Amino acid sequence: MDVKLARTMRNLPDTLSSLMGFNKQLTPSWTESVSHIIDGLAPTKPQMTLMVQKAENIDQDNTESDSKVEKIQAELVSLNAQLKQITLQRREALNNYLDLKGNIRVFCRTRPFHHEESYSSRNLFTLDESNVFLKVAETKRKQYKFDKVFDPFSTQGDVFSEVEPVIKSALDGYNVCIFAYGQTGSGKTYTMEGKPTNLGVIPRGIQTLFNRASECNNRFLFTFSMLEIYMGNIRDLLAPRNKNNGLKNAPSLSIKSDPDGGIEIEDLVAVTVNSFQEVKRFLIRISLTSLNMTERRKAKNKLWMIDLGGSERLVKTKATGKRLKEGKAINLSLSALGDVIDALQTKKSHVPYSPNEGDLCETICTLGFATRVRSIRLESEEPPEVKARKETVIIDLGQKVSNLEHECEDIRRKIKNLEETMEQLTGPPPTISNFDMSHLSSEELKTDVSSNVRSSKNQREVSSSLPRFMKPTASSQHRTGLNYYTPVIKRIKPPVPPRRRPSSVYAESVTVPVNAAPWQSECSMSMTSDMNWTPSIQDGTECSQDASEYEIKQVIFSEHDKSSHDQVTCYTDYQLAESRDMQNKTEVKGIVDIDNWLDQQIVEKTSTYQSKQVLDIPRVTEGEIYVSSIPSPTIMACTKADRQVKDKRIDLALQPSTDYAQDIKQTKIANQFTAQELCTPPFKEFCRNNEVKGHKDKNHVYHGKPRRSLQEKLEECMLEKPNKDSRSHSLQDEKHKIAY
Numbered sequence: 001m002d003v004k005l006a007r008t009m010r011n012l013p014d015t016l017s018s019l020m021g022f023n024k025q026l027t028p029s030w031t032e033s034v035s036h037i038i039d040g041l042a043p044t045k046p047q048m049t050l051m052v053q054k055a056e057n058i059d060q061d062n063t064e065s066d067s068k069v070e071k072i073q074a075e076l077v078s079l080n081a082q083l084k085q086i087t088l089q090r091r092e093a094l095n096n097y098l099d100l101k102g103n104i105r106v107f108c109r110t111r112p113f114h115h116e117e118s119y120s121s122r123n124l125f126t127l128d129e130s131n132v133f134l135k136v137a138e139t140k141r142k143q144y145k146f147d148k149v150f151d152p153f154s155t156q157g158d159v160f161s162e163v164e165p166v167i168k169s170a171l172d173g174y175n176v177c178i179f180a181y182g183q184t185g186s187g188k189t190y191t192m193e194g195k196p197t198n199l200g201v202i203p204r205g206i207q208t209l210f211n212r213a214s215e216c217n218n219r220f221l222f223t224f225s226m227l228e229i230y231m232g233n234i235r236d237l238l239a240p241r242n243k244n245n246g247l248k249n250a251p252s253l254s255i256k257s258d259p260d261g262g263i264e265i266e267d268l269v270a271v272t273v274n275s276f277q278e279v280k281r282f283l284i285r286i287s288l289t290s291l292n293m294t295e296r297r298k299a300k301n302k303l304w305m306i307d308l309g310g311s312e313r314l315v316k317t318k319a320t321g322k323r324l325k326e327g328k329a330i331n332l333s334l335s336a337l338g339d340v341i342d343a344l345q346t347k348k349s350h351v352p353y354s355p356n357e358g359d360l361c362e363t364i365c366t367l368g369f370a371t372r373v374r375s376i377r378l379e380s381e382e383p384p385e386v387k388a389r390k391e392t393v394i395i396d397l398g399q400k401v402s403n404l405e406h407e408c409e410d411i412r413r414k415i416k417n418l419e420e421t422m423e424q425l426t427g428p429p430p431t432i433s434n435f436d437m438s439h440l441s442s443e444e445l446k447t448d449v450s451s452n453v454r455s456s457k458n459q460r461e462v463s464s465s466l467p468r469f470m471k472p473t474a475s476s477q478h479r480t481g482l483n484y485y486t487p488v489i490k491r492i493k494p495p496v497p498p499r500r501r502p503s504s505v506y507a508e509s510v511t512v513p514v515n516a517a518p519w520q521s522e523c524s525m526s527m528t529s530d531m532n533w534t535p536s537i538q539d540g541t542e543c544s545q546d547a548s549e550y551e552i553k554q555v556i557f558s559e560h561d562k563s564s565h566d567q568v569t570c571y572t573d574y575q576l577a578e579s580r581d582m583q584n585k586t587e588v589k590g591i592v593d594i595d596n597w598l599d600q601q602i603v604e605k606t607s608t609y610q611s612k613q614v615l616d617i618p619r620v621t622e623g624e625i626y627v628s629s630i631p632s633p634t635i636m637a638c639t640k641a642d643r644q645v646k647d648k649r650i651d652l653a654l655q656p657s658t659d660y661a662q663d664i665k666q667t668k669i670a671n672q673f674t675a676q677e678l679c680t681p682p683f684k685e686f687c688r689n690n691e692v693k694g695h696k697d698k699n700h701v702y703h704g705k706p707r708r709s710l711q712e713k714l715e716e717c718m719l720e721k722p723n724k725d726s727r728s729h730s731l732q733d734e735k736h737k738i739a740y
């Protein structure tokens with residue numbers, strides 16, 4: 001009946017119009033057909049009853065489903081509000097916790113002894129939770145105090161659990177810098193990078209960032225850069241290259257600061273990454289120890305994770321030639337790092353970021369000095385009762401953070417379930433297409449890049465004898481009459497909806513880093529440059545800082561930006577939808593998509609790099625430990641950009657209490673002791689097959705090879721075809737490498 005009825009119904013208008021006007025059609029056959037239609041249309045009584053019932057059921061169903069949807073919507077609104085509230089509380093608690101713990105925190109980790117290490121050296125130190133006691137003479141022990149001491153049995157997880165809260169705070173808009181300091185072989189790389197089976201701080205940190213970012217209501221854009229500071233020059237390790245334009249010839253980059261206090265490294269390639277897996281591709285591929293950076297839009301907070309060059313003394317290394325030069329520069333750099341920290345710690349009126357006020361780091365000094373000095377306070381100044389109260393508050397806050405994190409997780413789970421139910425009831429939500437995230441980030445970066453290039457053109461003429469990144473800032477040029485100052489071009493900012501500031505704490509975390517940020521992120525670089533400046537002038541040696549860096553730039557969009565879409569979507573989804581568009585935009589502006597970047601490298605005759613890279617990496621099993629006479633400690637310092645905590649509930653002095661400069665100084669002294677009394681250079685190297693290679697001259701094995709820059713290593717990996725010679729050369733030359 002249905003098909004027939006449908007046809008009849010379709011014809012009904014014609015039929016009715018005929019009835020109304022065209023009497024001539026009232027023929028017997030027409031009348032018959034109309035009666036037939038009417039018969040068909042009129043349901044029988046039982047049919048009618050059924051239809052009415054059906055209609056009632058549908059109505060009822062619709063009403064039920066509508067009320068269900070309404071209920072879910074209401075629940076979602078309430079849960080999202082709760083989540084927002086709890087997230088703010090968590091953020092506030094976490095930041096209070098970190099502030100109380102100290103904005104500069106120093107950990108000491110001693111690595112396990114190798115079985116070949118002398119037994120006598122094992123009695124040279126003892127440890128407790130926060131002290132290392134070093135036996136410096138028969139009856140004399142020196143005490144070194146840290147925020148936490150990790151004994152040789154500590155795991156990578158133990159170390160990371162101390163660092164993790166600081167890394168999480170980077171997502172809240174704080175600048176963070178984590179670096180490892182210690183002599184060669186003390187375990188810096190192991191701690192920072194780890195091994196594939198036992199990941200260190202850097203990969204764990206990156207993973208945490210991605211995990212947290214995907215849970216968060218904000219959207220993030222992570223970009224990844226990698227650079228090396230070597231012999232006074234900054235080189236971009238991700239810059240496109242080919243055979244003719246090898247890394248050796250790659251131009252040195254300059255650090256540029258702008259009047260806003262922002263610091264940028266000009267023309268630095270930034271590759272977008274969407275997941276930990278993508279970052280891992282870099283790690284695998286480049287296999288470097290390094291530094292990470294997160295960047296919050298507007299606030300531009302950065303996370304740096306740095307594996308510094310070895311801190312051993314030159315007298316011990318007996319290095320000559322290029323190696324001596326490099327060693328000198330590294331040690332000068334490290335000692336300048338100590339001086340900077342010392343000045344901050346002891347609240348000296350001048351922080352030797354730089355030799356004079358007219359150099360590159362002027363802006364950094366100005367912006368960073370007050371913030372840092374305010375945050376540093378010697379532990380000994382703290383009365384015991386305050387300390388005790390502080391400890392209690394820290395424990396409470398730690399517990400609070402963890403409870404709140406659990407609450408957040410619960411709520412997120414509920415939200416997810418409700419959204420799934422909603423989807424079943426109403427169908428999938430519309431896809432987001434109107435939120436152009438790429439233009440926000442890339443526009444900003446575009447202006448940065450272009451302004452960098454612009455200022456660099458001017459700067460290039462200034463003091464060309466200096467490494468490029470040490471050139472004076474625009475403002476100092478201006479002040480010293482060089483007049484190379486070029487104002488940063490007016491940034492074309494994309495239209496951004498007004499930012500919502502749900503609470504003072506959130507507002508702080510959004511706004512304060514703009515002022516407080518520079519010192520943290522820039523100190524890494526400024527220390528590097530400053531460290532080198534004076535010595536380079538004084539002794540004429542080349543400057544170098546053998547630290548390499550990863551950067552992850554992160555753009556966080558305010559919740560308001562996102563709330564217009566009324567749904568939580570992680571960046572990855574968005575990125576998929578917009579990837580082509582974004583790619584086109586970002587490539588022009590110095591940000592490239594990871595696949596593109598990798599393709600570029602492969603196209604540029606690097607098809608062999610992977611096997612080369614693998615060959616270059618000695619596989620050291622977990623059981624193996626690099627030989628050194630004493631597991632001299634790796635010092636890890638974590639810093640978080642300071643800002644005032646306005647939580648009235650905590651009426652304690654919030655100054656941190658690390659004796660950092662003292663620690664650094666003492667570490668230097670310790671190295672002297674170890675050099676005289678304790679150290680015997682390692683005498684074997686690890687090979688891929690774990691075979692121990694003996695050497696006639698042990699010192700030669702340890703010191704004989706110049707420190708190869710990361711860039712050189714990379715270049716070798718990228719440009720050379722693997723051959724037996726290079727492979728054996730590499731295996732013999734490389735004492736050890738990062739095992740990624």
Ligand SMILES: Nc1ncnc2c1ncn2[C@@H]1O[C@H](COP(=O)(O)OP(=O)(O)OP(=O)(O)O)[C@@H](O)[C@H]1O
Nearest residue numbers: 111112183184185186187188189190309310625626
């Ligand atoms: N905590 C640890 N547990 C086990 N092995 C460790 C630990 N720390 C370091 N090692 C091992 O000691 C060796 C030297 O460590 P690592 O390469 O990290 O030193 P480093 O300080 O980074 O040296 P360099 O300054 O030359 O880069 C490596 O083989 C590493 O696996």
